[in-house]
Amino acid sequence: MLLELKHVSRRFGNITALNGISFTVGEGEIFGFLGPSGSGKTTTINIVTGQLKPSSGVSYVLGRDSQSIDQQIYEQIGIVSDRSGVYERLNVYDNLVVFAEILKVPKDRIDYYLAKVGLADRKKQPAGKLSKGQKQRLILARAILHKPKLLFLDEPTSGLDPTTVREIHELFLELKAQGTSIFLTTHNMEEATKLCDRLALLDRGTIIEQGSPREICLRHNTEKRFRLMTTAGDELEFGSTADEYDRLCRLLMRHEVETIHSCEPTLEDVFVKVTGNSLTR
Ligand SMILES: Nc1ncnc2c1ncn2[C@@H]1O[C@H](COP(=O)(O)OP(=O)(O)OP(=O)(O)O)[C@@H](O)[C@H]1O
Numbered sequence: 001m002l003l004e005l006k007h008v009s010r011r012f013g014n015i016t017a018l019n020g021i022s023f024t025v026g027e028g029e030i031f032g033f034l035g036p037s038g039s040g041k042t043t044t045i046n047i048v049t050g051q052l053k054p055s056s057g058v059s060y061v062l063g064r065d066s067q068s069i070d071q072q073i074y075e076q077i078g079i080v081s082d083r084s085g086v087y088e089r090l091n092v093y094d095n096l097v098v099f100a101e102i103l104k105v106p107k108d109r110i111d112y113y114l115a116k117v118g119l120a121d122r123k124k125q126p127a128g129k130l131s132k133g134q135k136q137r138l139i140l141a142r143a144i145l146h147k148p149k150l151l152f153l154d155e156p157t158s159g160l161d162p163t164t165v166r167e168i169h170e171l172f173l174e175l176k177a178q179g180t181s182i183f184l185t186t187h188n189m190e191e192a193t194k195l196c197d198r199l200a201l202l203d204r205g206t207i208i209e210q211g212s213p214r215e216i217c218l219r220h221n222t223e224k225r226f227r228l229m230t231t232a233g234d235e236l237e238f239g240s241t242a243d244e245y246d247r248l249c250r251l252l253m254r255h256e257v258e259t260i261h262s263c264e265p266t267l268e269d270v271f272v273k274v275t276g277n278s279l280t281r
């Protein structure tokens with residue numbers, strides 16, 4: 001296991017930010033951590049990366065207790081957090097040179113990753129003059145420069161335009177194919193469904209669901225329903241009683257069905273149902 005948490009809790013005064021959470025992330029996985037604002041996602045990343053102490057419970061990263069991570073472990077992980085900044089006065093290229101030196105990475109890799117995140121033509125621009133999305137891509141390039149085994153991404157695409165988001169998703173899948181595992185927090189349900197092998201839904205510091213996106217959605221597909229449009233343009237909905245199946249079959253056999261969809265819940269439907277909260281802000 002690359003990441004393992006056992007009954008991790010964290011209190012801040014009388015606020016319980018995390019309430020006994022447990023999960024594992026295995027080799028080659030993209031693991032999604034979903035939950036509304038304030039549910040404890042960043043706190044979890046801070047604990048597992050050794051930046052914050054848990055009140056109780058233990059977490060291991062790459063086999064090492066998170067509370068005793070050393071340089072050797074840090075060289076194998078990458079972090080994009082909401083606190084990640086850039087050296088505003090250094091240009092884009094030099095921002096990466098600083099990290100290449102710390103992480104003992106050959107400098108020729110800088111150009112490769114700048115091209116990957118679409119910043120090749122911004123090399124000489126001061127990082128402080130980049131747009132929000134460009135800055136985020138620079139932070140991402142920096143986090144992957146040393147080809148980490150495990151990458152922590154805290155809402156990496158929040159506030160970016162759809163084209164940039166799509167490019168960044170492709171980059172994540174490419175990294176995964178090359179053997180990097182990813183721990184990803186997001187509010188974006190489409191992102192989670194598309195990228196994550198497994199995920200956990202967090203609500204007020206408690207994990208309320210875990211599994212693959214499909215498993216989670218199907219587990220909540222209690223009332224199987226189908227929506228269809230007939231060739232005559234009528235929109236009909238069917239449940240799964242014997243009588244309704246009969247009517248549905250008759251329409252199909254008479255070739256009177258133009259479109260048909262099953263109505264299993266989306267991840268967002270599941271979350272709203274289980275918590276009464278919407279994931280999107
Ligand atoms: N240093 C701190 N001191 C006091 N309370 C804190 C501290 N850090 C986090 N909290 C509280 O812990 C809870 C969880 O916060 P956290 O930042 O982990 O949420 P999050 O899921 O990352 O939210 P968001 O989606 O808004 O980033 C919140 O109630 C927050 O106010």
Ligand SMILES: [Mg+2]
Pocket residue numbers: 041042043082154
């Ligand atoms: Mg957060």
